[in-house]
Amino acid sequence: MNxxxxxxxxxxxxxxxxxxxxxxxxxxxxxxxxxxxxEQKLGYFQNRVKQAKFxxxxxxxxxxxxxxxxxxxxxxxxxxxxxxxxxxxxYSGGIHFxxxxxxELRRIWGWINRPTIRKYLYPARVxxxxxxxxxxxxxxxxxxxxxxxxxxxxxxLIGFILLQHDRExxxxxxxxxxxxYRARGYGTDTLxxxxxxxFEELSAEYITLQASVDNGPALICFENAGFxxxxxxxxxxxxxxxxxxxxxxxxxxxxxEEVSPPLSAxxxxxxxxxx
Numbered sequence: 263m264n265x266x267x268x269x270x271x272x273x274x275x276x277x278x279x280x281x282x283x284x285x286x287x288x289x290x291x292x293x294x295x296x297x298x299x300x301e302q303k304l305g306y307f308q309n310r311v312k313q314a315k316f317x318x319x320x321x322x323x324x325x326x327x328x329x330x331x332x333x334x335x336x337x338x339x340x341x342x343x344x345x346x347x348x349x350x351x352x353y354s355g356g357i358h359f360x361x362x363x364x365x366e367l368r369r370i371w372g373w374i375n376r377p378t379i380r381k382y383l384y385p386a387r388v389x390x391x392x393x394x395x396x397x398x399x400x401x402x403x404x405x406x407x408x409x410x411x412x413x414x415x416x417x418x419l420i421g422f423i424l425l426q427h428d429r430e431x432x433x434x435x436x437x438x439x440x441x442x443y444r445a446r447g448y449g450t451d452t453l454x455x456x457x458x459x460x461f462e463e464l465s466a467e468y469i470t471l472q473a474s475v476d477n478g479p480a481l482i483c484f485e486n487a488g489f490x491x492x493x494x495x496x497x498x499x500x501x502x503x504x505x506x507x508x509x510x511x512x513x514x515x516x517x518x519e520e521v522s523p524p525l526s527a528x529x530x531x532x533x534x535x536x537x
Contacts, residue, residue, distance in 0.1 A: 304335040359409040432460035434471035453487035470505035
């Protein structure tokens with residue numbers, strides 16, 4: 263990782279001189295409507311394929327045709343969502359943080375309770391009542407920030423992040439992105455916004471997080487957001503500690519000149535220092 267990966271600049275914005283805000287907003291809304299119609303069509307053909315599994319003698323030609331439509335609409339939706347993401351970033355910087363509200367918690371709880379996500383916050387499936395109690399505890403603590411991740415343009419809730427502020431350090435305790443918005447760059451944007459929030463809003467000197475060594479997509483996301491590896495621990499799980507200093511974020515302290523803390527053997531092997 264090099265200095266250019268520490269990003270404190272705002273995401274690319276539209277040219278104010280040539281951009282009509284209403285036209286940009288209309289373009290985004292039109293694209294959202296197209297995506298919605300495509301998702302409805304995709305659901306229809308997916309159901310056609312599922313229905314065929316319960317028929318004694320399905321018409322194979324129709325099944326293949328429906329399967330081809332599923333593939334076509336899936337690819338189209340992926341392309342449209344990528345285009346939407348670029349429009350949102352160009353129009354207004356993509357995402358921002360705000361306080362969560364209680365009526366949003368059931369949706370967030372549903373995202374968290376997916377087994378592949380939940381294990382990073384709770385060891386087992388957690389009831390909504392327990393999650394609600396935790397949220398009340400978090401919001402009652404002045405040093406804990408339970409924040410919604412929202413699209414600036416449409417005010418759509420697409421994620422949740424939990425930050426712990428302890429003196430000079432902000433720790434990212436947990437982050438989750440809405441399932442149909444993953445793998446589209448919003449996770450990286452959320453971590454970049456978390457760094458900005460820590461340094462500019464909370465006046466922290468460091469932002470850190472811990473990530474399981476087997477959580478490859480998250481590690482890539484953290485790297486892309488500018489977090490560098492600081493250490494390794496091995497207790498019940500293997501975990502990397504990653505972080506950014508204020509000086510790195512502000513560009514006053516290139517990370518190539520940093521003296522990192524001693525690495526344990528597993529993390530040293532990860533960086534292939536032996537060769």
